[in-house]
């Protein structure tokens with residue numbers, strides 16, 4: 001007890017010092033967060049950016065109500081998927097004209113996996129991470145079934161060995177740079193290079209990376225990438241996802257969902273499909289304008305922000321939280337599954353505890369919103385745009401207190417999403 005109290009006092013002092021040196025502290029005002037909540041679930045659903053309500057109000061009351069159908073041109077609705085795509089492109093290191101916003105991550109993944117396989121027609125293997133997010137695994141299986149390919153599940157650490165043995169049969173490798181459970185960061189550069197050395201394509205799911213750390217898809221030679229708009233980009237629930245395809249593949253890109261808006265002359269209403277030039281050929285149908293324009297407004301939270309600074313602060317926050325966990329929570333049975341090495345850490349810390357679900361529920365009741373992944377992982381997502389070191393200590397202290405007091409239900413009901 002005394003030890004925890006003195007550890008907390010020292011941690012409080014350290015948090016205050018780190019927060020007073022924080023050059024990004026002012027960015028918190030770009031989000032409308034409830035004052036008494038510590039929000040560590042921005043890697044699931046980003047909070048509301050302050051720019052969004054007024055922008056959506058304008059879209060609805062002026063552009064839609066007054067401009068009516070003329071807003072497709074006058075308000076730039078038609079070009080929105082490409083314009084918002086380029087805004088995301090700036091965050092992932094993509095030159096304009098290679099990123100498209102719209103549809104869900106799952107739809108974009110299907111498009112990307114299928115189009116990648118079509119670009120390497122004589123290769124029968126599709127390689128993915130056995131620990132990949134379920135939708136990535138399901139869609140890899142679906143594309144493989146339709147194209148008569150075989151899926152191989154290869155953990156990231158085993159990929160070089162696998163490619164050395166079977167690389168020439170591989171069409172595409174599909175991975176995420178950040179493990180959604182543990183927060184482990186993988187080496188995008190090495191994996192992309194290993195895929196290319198084998199003559200395969202590299203496809204990345206950037207859901208847990210876009211907006212959280214600097215990315216350089218063009219410079220790394222990434223072939224295709226997808227990512228969602230609702231996590232670190234804070235575009236809102238169900239925000240449109242994005243698809244990046246490197247320019248060198250555009251001319252040959254054969255997408256599995258050739259809808260009319262991806263046609264070279266969509267209003268010519270031709271009987272046959274001719275793909276538009278560039279990334280526009282990956283458009284499918286009428287875009288969800290309200291969601292796209294909410295996402296566009298949300299992205300202004302990154303205006304003038306250097307992602308290298310965001311990364312440095314994120315590592316400081318997660319590093320500090322790991323110290324809090326070590327000093328306050330390890331004695332109570334928590335262990336971290338997130339690498340302590342900053343070079344191998346994304347923007348979250350995951351702690352293991354047998355009662356993760358009950359603890360997440362009790363923490364939320366005490367104003368700390370984190371989440372859990374079954375059966376025993378408690379995830380603390382860190383968005384450096386609005387999180388402070390004090391927030392991290394508050395989360396660790398409240399978790400310490402409610403665990404010590406056993407003030408939680410060890411087996412709460414499991415129905416419905418737990419956030």
Ligand SMILES: Cc1ncc(COP(=O)(O)O)c(C=O)c1O
Pocket residue numbers: 104105106107133135136176180205207208228241
């Ligand atoms: C890595 C990854 N890919 C995809 C998704 C979700 O896909 P969708 O946006 O289609 O629901 C998630 C959701 O958490 C994810 O973590």
